[in-house]
Amino acid sequence: MTLEILKTREELRNLVDNYAYLGDEKKISQQMDLFTADLTYKVYMNEVLVADVSGRADMERDFNLHSSQVKTYFTLNGQHTVQLAGDSASGVSFTQIKMIREAEGKDLISDYSVKYDDTYVFQNGKWLIKDRVAHFVLVETRSFNP
Structure with missing residues (x-):
């Protein structure tokens, strides 16, 4: 594995992590800069x-609408594997997301x-997400009593 491949893998991991960080902080316009x-x-x-x-x-527009309905996001990224092909790449990542919302006063x-x-592309000197398919595999909702 070359140093260039390691650098690219790190850049792609940072891209995925930045998506989570910005989403948790509800910085939607900055989060959009991570996409083509x-x-x-x-x-x-x-x-x-x-x-x-x-x-x-x-x-x-959709992300702003969704984030307006969520009090708190907390995201934890796990595995991230990528396949590189020049100025494009594909990747799979796993994530745990917690969201706190209010419903009927609770x-x-x-x-x-x-x-x-994901499908990634290298444009204007940086990696961006071109296509993302999210599979919400397990979903659980319950009362939250901090």
């Missing part, structure tokens, strides 16, 4: 397609176990 302008983003819950977005403007916490299938 022509991005696609799909979300499956229990193998059912629940979201299908194309382009930064639509994604930013706080609820949702735990999500997510697998992301």
